[in-house]
Amino acid sequence: MITLKKIKIILFLILGCLSLAIGVLGTVLPVLPGGPFYLFAAFCFARSSKRFDNWFRNTSLYKRYVEAFLQKKGMTRREKIRINVIADFFVILSILYVDILLVKVLLLSLALYKHYYFIRKIKTIAPSH
Numbered sequence: 001m002i003t004l005k006k007i008k009i010i011l012f013l014i015l016g017c018l019s020l021a022i023g024v025l026g027t028v029l030p031v032l033p034g035g036p037f038y039l040f041a042a043f044c045f046a047r048s049s050k051r052f053d054n055w056f057r058n059t060s061l062y063k064r065y066v067e068a069f070l071q072k073k074g075m076t077r078r079e080k081i082r083i084n085v086i087a088d089f090f091v092i093l094s095i096l097y098v099d100i101l102l103v104k105v106l107l108l109s110l111a112l113y114k115h116y117y118f119i120r121k122i123k124t125i126a127p128s129h
Contacts, residue, residue, distance in 0.1 A: 023041060041056065073123070095108065
């Protein structure tokens with residue numbers, strides 16, 4: 001018999017796997033942020049299974065994208081610049097490709113907000129050597 005606890009575990013496991021998959025896509029596609037999806041995957045795996053939680057915590061994705069946020073470190077200037085340059089390239093490409101003015105304005109607005117967020121909201125830390 002399937003209990004409510006088992007359903008909850010299965011649901012968190014499915015959500016964790018989906019979030020991890022979207023996070024991986026976000027790592028490859030600069031217009032989709034990967035970090036928040038990795039954070040949500042960590043949350044879901046922690047509530048679903050010790051085995052999945054331990055597995056995810058030992059992946060390079062977790063160590064690279066989640067640990068810094070969990071420790072409230074922030075990002076280095078180089079990481080911020082790299083992410084913004086890649087994302088801006090695709091935003092500019094999209095603006096040039098799309099013929100709908102509203103979409104162009106929306107893309108430009110999102111790009112400007114992204115820069116505001118990276119400059120004002122994410123702490124800049126010194127690189128660890």
